[in-house]
Amino acid sequence: MKTKDAPVTKAYDVERIRAQFPILRELVHGKPLVYFDNAATSQKPRRVIKAESAYYATINANVHRGVHTLSTKATEAQEAAREIVRRHINAQHAHEVIFTGGTTASLNLASFSLGQLVLKPGDEVLISGMEHHSNIVPWQLACERHGAKLKVIPITESGEWDLTQVPFSDETRVLAVSHVSNMLGTINPVKELIAEAKKRGIITAVDGAQAIAHLNVDVQDLGCDLYAFSGHKAYGPTGTGVLYGREELLERMPPWQGGGEMIDTVTFEKTTYAKLPFKFEAGTPNIAGIIGLGEAIRWMEDYDFAFAKASAEQGKSAFAAHEHMLLERATKELLTIDGLRIIGTAKEKVGVISFVIEGVHHYDLGTLLDQQGIAVRTGHHCTQPLMERFGVSGTTRASFTCFNTTEEVDTMVTATQKAVKMLR
């Protein structure tokens, strides 16, 4: 596959990237796979797949409690991954990195524990109108348990927070918002909103599920108290996730799950908890997955930064620049289709494009694109309130990653035109 016309990718060798993803050799309905569902889950480079199998084939053992060599090696490998994550998101301490099963688990931990710590009847939790269900429902449940109320930042027509209408109040205890919207692609001004919240003494949690593979996330720079993301959306294994938390806050937060690993002493009368991060990591962790996640981040750093250095814009993520180029091309070309409307036209976006076409149902479009080898996501994208905001029942969403090409974008546009013709 050759990218005929890609000025920005001059120093960016997309073929070299593609070669590392075994799944890209697959055919779908006899056609080469065009994978544009990266926001749902990312594909895995060979290095990540190998890191997991190598773990099982050579050092597999349960961590932290064993005296024997395998247990020591498994523990060291897992803790090395924690340090990789710490460095990647620039946390101050490795023990501020808590491993979970995914963003959803991270946000459930956060909402459960913060609920116990700070929520009282009449208090408020502030989220935004573009949140994923995983950053809505856990807070709803916490509010129900503690008699608190959910408040919502309204969304503008372009798919951005309406910063003139942020319902901060004296009762606001927690602000929980997404860094990047999975449905709109909007990159939100979290740093600014966090600064405002901090002035008011509000605890801040960020859902970084859609940011981690596309932006340089620096938790200290953002100033957030908590930051959640999933490994599987950042080239890592399924069943892995992270909740970063500021040490001082984590120390005060009560544990969520009880069990092995998270305790110091247990009697039937009273249990005391282990120190960070173990207090929040009950049970045997997803050891292989965590090691795979560490490798995924190293892979990203190796390739992303390598290209960044070779590119003109020193320091900027090469992946992000490439994805942005694909987004611009897709936006321009899709808009030539009659009756097509893009939902999410924010100024700052990652490579995510959601659209509806007059008279064409997203399920039909998704099905016919699949017949042409193209994987897009259709439906409500786990953001039903946002669907309602824009008066649609669902959209078709294409989300780009480092290995996608301009040719693939063109293929999708042509395939969409063909589908529309069949469906009208």
Next chain:
Amino acid sequence: MKTKDAPVTKAYDVERIRAQFPILRELVHGKPLVYFDNAATSQKPRRVIKAESAYYATINANVHRGVHTLSTKATEAQEAAREIVRRHINAQHAHEVIFTGGTTASLNLASFSLGQLVLKPGDEVLISGMEHHSNIVPWQLACERHGAKLKVIPITESGEWDLTQVPFSDETRVLAVSHVSNMLGTINPVKELIAEAKKRGIITAVDGAQAIAHLNVDVQDLGCDLYAFSGHKAYGPTGTGVLYGREELLERMPPWQGGGEMIDTVTFEKTTYAKLPFKFEAGTPNIAGIIGLGEAIRWMEDYDFAFAKASAEQGKSAFAAHEHMLLERATKELLTIDGLRIIGTAKEKVGVISFVIEGVHHYDLGTLLDQQGIAVRTGHHCTQPLMERFGVSGTTRASFTCFNTTEEVDTMVTATQKAVKMLR
């Protein structure tokens, strides 16, 4: 490695089993690995490792919401694993099988949700004195939240439930006990106790973490309402687990985690939940892990039942018989060591042997066994109350699996003798 003297294993080709575990080629301190820490986590046969990498290399996609081919294939593979689990534990419906991150997560789900459903001030939860912390702490936390009390079945000197002293009362709402003890090896008479509990209208939950790889678990025969286990202790991947629940009870239980996948409709005012099993599966599951778990169970069934058929005792698990033979040999030989005391001398045991040696600290012994290539577990085994019951600060535990040999048992005994000599 040859087993010189193993009458029971006549039809049991241990070498054929060993050949399937890549890790058994590893050397530890220059000696062949003797892995006797199977109760902490099991090693993985090649088929399981390959199932995970093949998933990533060919069909990786997010499940359940995608129209495209990869998503359909990933969903089918995951749901096929659910059906494999259902059949293996003889649940009535596949939707009674809920995937979690492990036994600990399963028990936290159970205790949180049951707490909300049935626990009121003054109520009681009944556990046993040999529970793992993962089957103590979650119930303690639930009791705290709802003003209920934890009651404990005492343990006899041989490491069995004292059935004459089960503190059932009119306030007992939940019975939560382990099928097999991780520290003692005791196989508990769960079926009998469940029958008694059911007569009293008590909800029953079983911690099957140590049973699933060793017994033929039949949830309908046991009559339990809930049954929890981990994939990683049954030849499957880390980060996987199951909570089986009877349909009628699961329908009544409120959800635990909120997020994507577990909802039907979400508005900021009100959320309605999806049907089973999705109500309890918030967020992207550990798709690769679940597929690996399905393969692990199929592997177990293929080999275990194949051998069982070839063996004299038709229908009995061949793995269990082999492990029992190793247990008997280890018990006999270890007892020749001066001052050695076995903790856990129940009549019915899986292949787990815990012991203390007068004047020898378990940490020292574990370290010196490791120097000789032998992996055992030492310490409190996440059962601190049980340690107290037996007046010890920790034990050394060897736990056997299908691929261990009598020769390895002999090696451990000799190595223990050598260590004791050095330490006295």
Next chain:
Amino acid sequence: MSTTMTLAQTQQELVSEFAMFSDWQDRYEHLIELGKDLPLIAPENKTDDNLVRGCQSRVWLNAQLKNDLVHFTADSDAMITKGIVALLVRVFNDRTPEEIIGASTDFIDTIGLRAHLSPNRANGLSAMIDQMKRYAVAFSGNASTA
């Protein structure tokens, strides 16, 4: 005309119809065409109660017992889904409850629409089949042939 055929014959007829198409485009165009023949559900029956759960597109399905035969009407907001419903209705319509309950649905696989049968919640095909069979079960007590 097709009502004079047995359920199995109708399935066979559909298999033959689809066998004529060698590429996906013709197959899906035909499916969309079929959707236009679907006996539409009366607007007043397009209620939430008649919505089939588990579809990414919305599907309404209604059934009535007429002369001991189950008569289906339906609709969908997506054209492909509508075509699939039409397929099913063509096979199941005006059959006895027993015929419907006992029917295999392997022909969907043969036709090349298996993906729509997957346990994937984006697709509602299995939910639809379940719903049709549930109607048949509900009627089987009432039908005089039962």
Next chain:
Amino acid sequence: MSTTMTLAQTQQELVSEFAMFSDWQDRYEHLIELGKDLPLIAPENKTDDNLVRGCQSRVWLNAQLKNDLVHFTADSDAMITKGIVALLVRVFNDRTPEEIIGASTDFIDTIGLRAHLSPNRANGLSAMIDQMKRYAVAFSGNASTA
């Protein structure tokens, strides 16, 4: 005698001592021997406060400032752990807080006891080193040389 050596010299001495042993058995026997030279903690100081957290075996560690030097006493219920504590005490004992704070502990790796340094919570070696350095930090304000 060893107190006249610098901290680095003591480490070097230990490295040489252990280099003589080619097999694990001799190495561990020597470690156990070393444990017998450990300046034992006074029974009244064997308190929970002086327990080093994070060890599978129990380790008590106490420190006092004498003539601007940090004097350690300790004990453990496990012989190998006691040997390891003895190693550390031999290196760190009767040094200034600054020497202790600045000391590298690479020699443990060289000696072949790296496994005991792992982040594995069964092993308490890193916890012990942390504790010794914490004592030194606490004293560094008080020492007249500071």
